[in-house]
Amino acid sequence: MADRPPRIHLDNADLTRGHPLVVLFRLIRDERRRVVMATASSIINKIFDVMPEILIGIALDVVVRGEASFVAQLGLSDPTDQLIALGIATFLIWFGESLFEYIYQVLWRGLAQDVQHRLRILCYNHAQYLPTRFFEEQRSGNLVTILNDDINQLERFLDGGANTLIQTFAAVILVGTVFFIVSPLIAVVAFLPVPAIIFGAFWFQKRAQTRYDTVRARAGQLGAKLTTNLQGLATIRAFGAEERETEALSQESVGYLTANRAAIRISSAFIPIIRMAILSGFLATFLIGGWMTLNGTMEVGAYGLLVFLTQRLLWPMTGLAEVIDLYERAMASTRRILSLLNEPIAKDEGTHDVAVDGRFALKNVAFRYETSNGGVNGIDLDIPAGHTVALVGPTGGGKSTLIKLIGRFLDPQSGSIALDDVTLDRWTIKALRRSMAWVPQEVTLFAGSVADNIAYGRPDASRDEVIAAARLAEADSFISALPDGYDTSIGEYGQKLSGGQRQRIALARALLLDPRILILDEATSAVDNETEAAIQRSLAKMRGQRTVILVAHRLSTVVHADTIHVMEQGRLTQSGTHAELIRQPGLYRTLWSIQTGEAPRESATVEDISKAARS
Incomplete structure (x- = not known):
C-alpha cells in the first residue's frame, strides 16, 4: 500500500453522507479487494470451525450403528475404516x-493498521x-485526540x-x-x-450510542x-500552580471516567440477559432432542x-456484547473523524x-x-512595492488581523485587498506562499539541526545558501559558535x-525563501536589545529590495520604516x-x-495611553 492518503474529494457531499460505517468503507473503497478476501477467510474459517461438532455427531453414529451408520452409506462398511476416515477428515479440518x-x-490486522x-x-x-478561524475556535489537544485516540478506537x-x-x-x-x-x-x-439476542443488541446499541459520543467528547x-498543561509546564511551575x-x-x-461508567453499565447488562436467552434455546434442544431420541x-x-x-451457535453470541461495545466506540470515533473531514477547507x-x-x-x-x-473595519491602505511599512498600536487594535488578511490567512468580509492590482482571491495560494515569508512572535522550530530549520521552506537549499541567509539575519556568528555549528541539534x-x-x-x-514580501508579527517584542539591533540591521540591508510589513509594540524597531500606521479599535488613526x-x-x-523616557509613565496600559491621546 502506498504511504499516502487516498485521493478523495472531501467536498463531495455524497461521500460523507450516511451511516459512519458506510462512509468509512467509501473512504477506503480502493481496499475493497482486501476486505472481500478478509471476509471470505473469516467465513471459511468458521465453516471449518463448525465441522468438528458435525464429526462428533457422525462418530457417535458410527459407534452406535456400526455398519448401518451414515458413513457406511458412503461406501465404508467397516466401522474401523469409518473411524480412520473420520480421523483423517478431522486432521484436514x-x-x-x-x-x-x-x-x-x-x-484483518493488516487492513486495520493500513x-x-x-x-x-x-x-x-x-x-x-x-481555514485559520477553525484553529482559533478549536483546542489543539482535541485535534490530537481525533488523530490519535479516535483513530486507534477504529483500528481496535x-x-x-x-x-x-x-x-x-x-x-x-x-x-441453522x-x-x-x-x-x-x-x-x-x-x-x-x-431474535431476542438481536433485539437486545439493537437495544444496547441505541442506548450506548449517545453515551459513547459523550465518552469521545470527554x-x-x-x-x-493534557496538551495545554504539558506545553505550559514552565508557566505552571513559575506560578506555583501545580496542585491547582x-x-x-x-x-x-x-468527567471522562463518569462518561465511561455510564456506557459500561449498559454494556455490562447485555451479557446476563443474553445468557438467559441462550439457556432457553439450549434447554429446548437438550430436552426435546432427548425425548425424540x-x-x-x-x-x-x-x-x-x-x-x-x-x-456452537448460541454461546459465541455472548461475545456480541464486547464486539458491539467495540463497534459503538469505533462509530463514535468515526463520527468525530468525519466531523473533522467535513470541515470545509480553504479553497x-x-x-x-506570476512573479510578484x-x-x-x-x-x-x-x-x-x-x-x-475584535477585527478591523474600514481599512484603506496603499503599500508600495519595496517599502517597509509598520503597524503599531494597542493590543486588540487589529494589527495581527490585518496582516492575516494581507497574507490571506483570513478573507475579508467586505472590501478588497489587491496585490499588484489583482485581488488576493484571484491569486493562487501557491503563488502567495511562494512570494511571502512570515516571522511570528511565537517562533515554531522543529526537532532537528539548525540547518534543517533554516532550510525548512527550501529543503533543497545548499549549505552555502543556508549560511548566506543566516548572515543576512545576523545569526551566523552565534550558530558557528554552537558545538556542531549548523549541524547542532536544537531539541523540540x-x-x-x-x-x-x-x-x-x-x-x-x-x-532563505528570498520573498518579495516579508511579514514580521511582533518579531522583536520579546527579544533582547542585541537581537533587536541585529534584526534592525537585517531590515536595513533589505531596504528597497522587498516589501516589509512590521507589526511592533517596541517603536524603536520601526523608526526607519518608510511609513508607520497607527491602529486603534480596528481602524487606522494615524499614518506617516x-x-x-x-x-x-x-x-x-x-x-x-x-x-524613550521623555514623559512619565503615568498610564498603566497602552489602552489607557490610547484613551489619553484621543482625548
Missing part, C-alpha cells in the same frame, strides 16, 4: 481452520488546509470486532442450515432466542487539557450433533500565478471574529536555544514617517515619549 485463521488475522495509517494521514492532511474494532461479527452471522447461517436438515422442529425451537477535552492544575486535570479525568424418532448421533451445535480558486512585485492596495476592508468584537521547539536565537533562525528561514508622527499630537507621540 483442523489444518484448514488453523490455516484460514492465520490468513484472516493477517488480513486504515489507521490512512485515516490519520488523511485527517492531518485535511487539517492543514482548514477492525482488528478483532469485524471478524467476530462476520463469523457470528456465518455461524447462524451454517448451523444443519439444524433444519436434521430436525426442523428443534431448529425452530433452538432459534427462538436469536476524551477530546481531557486530551486538550492537578486538581483541574483530575476533574477532566473524572428416547422415542426412536432421532438417532443418537443426530442428537449429539444438535446439542453440540446449539453450544484555492485563484488562477493568477509586492504592491498592496486595501479598500474599505472589514473583518470581525464571530466569538469576539528549539528549547536548547535562547528566545533571541530562535527569532534570528526564524528570520533566516524566511529570508516617524519624524512626521512625533510632531503630531496623538497616540504615536505619546507612546514614543513614554518609551
Whole structure:
C-alpha cells in the first residue's frame, strides 16, 4: 500500500453522507479487494470451525450403528475404516481452520493498521488546509485526540470486532442450515432466542450510542487539557500552580471516567440477559432432542450433533456484547473523524500565478471574529512595492488581523485587498506562499539541526545558501559558535536555544525563501536589545529590495520604516514617517515619549495611553 492518503474529494457531499460505517468503507473503497478476501477467510474459517461438532455427531453414529451408520452409506462398511476416515477428515479440518485463521488475522490486522495509517494521514492532511478561524475556535489537544485516540478506537474494532461479527452471522447461517436438515422442529425451537439476542443488541446499541459520543467528547477535552498543561509546564511551575492544575486535570479525568461508567453499565447488562436467552434455546434442544431420541424418532448421533451445535451457535453470541461495545466506540470515533473531514477547507480558486512585485492596495476592508468584537473595519491602505511599512498600536487594535488578511490567512468580509492590482482571491495560494515569508512572535522550530530549520521552506537549499541567509539575519556568528555549528541539534521547539536565537533562525528561514514580501508579527517584542539591533540591521540591508510589513509594540524597531500606521479599535488613526508622527499630537507621540523616557509613565496600559491621546 502506498504511504499516502487516498485521493478523495472531501467536498463531495455524497461521500460523507450516511451511516459512519458506510462512509468509512467509501473512504477506503480502493481496499475493497482486501476486505472481500478478509471476509471470505473469516467465513471459511468458521465453516471449518463448525465441522468438528458435525464429526462428533457422525462418530457417535458410527459407534452406535456400526455398519448401518451414515458413513457406511458412503461406501465404508467397516466401522474401523469409518473411524480412520473420520480421523483423517478431522486432521484436514483442523489444518484448514488453523490455516484460514492465520490468513484472516493477517488480513484483518493488516487492513486495520493500513486504515489507521490512512485515516490519520488523511485527517492531518485535511487539517492543514482548514481555514485559520477553525484553529482559533478549536483546542489543539482535541485535534490530537481525533488523530490519535479516535483513530486507534477504529483500528481496535477492525482488528478483532469485524471478524467476530462476520463469523457470528456465518455461524447462524451454517448451523441453522444443519439444524433444519436434521430436525426442523428443534431448529425452530433452538432459534427462538436469536431474535431476542438481536433485539437486545439493537437495544444496547441505541442506548450506548449517545453515551459513547459523550465518552469521545470527554476524551477530546481531557486530551486538550493534557496538551495545554504539558506545553505550559514552565508557566505552571513559575506560578506555583501545580496542585491547582492537578486538581483541574483530575476533574477532566473524572468527567471522562463518569462518561465511561455510564456506557459500561449498559454494556455490562447485555451479557446476563443474553445468557438467559441462550439457556432457553439450549434447554429446548437438550430436552426435546432427548425425548425424540428416547422415542426412536432421532438417532443418537443426530442428537449429539444438535446439542453440540446449539453450544456452537448460541454461546459465541455472548461475545456480541464486547464486539458491539467495540463497534459503538469505533462509530463514535468515526463520527468525530468525519466531523473533522467535513470541515470545509480553504479553497484555492485563484488562477493568477506570476512573479510578484509586492504592491498592496486595501479598500474599505472589514473583518470581525464571530466569538469576539475584535477585527478591523474600514481599512484603506496603499503599500508600495519595496517599502517597509509598520503597524503599531494597542493590543486588540487589529494589527495581527490585518496582516492575516494581507497574507490571506483570513478573507475579508467586505472590501478588497489587491496585490499588484489583482485581488488576493484571484491569486493562487501557491503563488502567495511562494512570494511571502512570515516571522511570528511565537517562533515554531522543529526537532532537528539548525540547518534543517533554516532550510525548512527550501529543503533543497545548499549549505552555502543556508549560511548566506543566516548572515543576512545576523545569526551566523552565534550558530558557528554552537558545538556542531549548523549541524547542532536544537531539541523540540528549539528549547536548547535562547528566545533571541530562535527569532534570528526564524528570520533566516524566511529570508532563505528570498520573498518579495516579508511579514514580521511582533518579531522583536520579546527579544533582547542585541537581537533587536541585529534584526534592525537585517531590515536595513533589505531596504528597497522587498516589501516589509512590521507589526511592533517596541517603536524603536520601526523608526526607519518608510511609513508607520497607527491602529486603534480596528481602524487606522494615524499614518506617516516617524519624524512626521512625533510632531503630531496623538497616540504615536505619546507612546514614543513614554518609551524613550521623555514623559512619565503615568498610564498603566497602552489602552489607557490610547484613551489619553484621543482625548
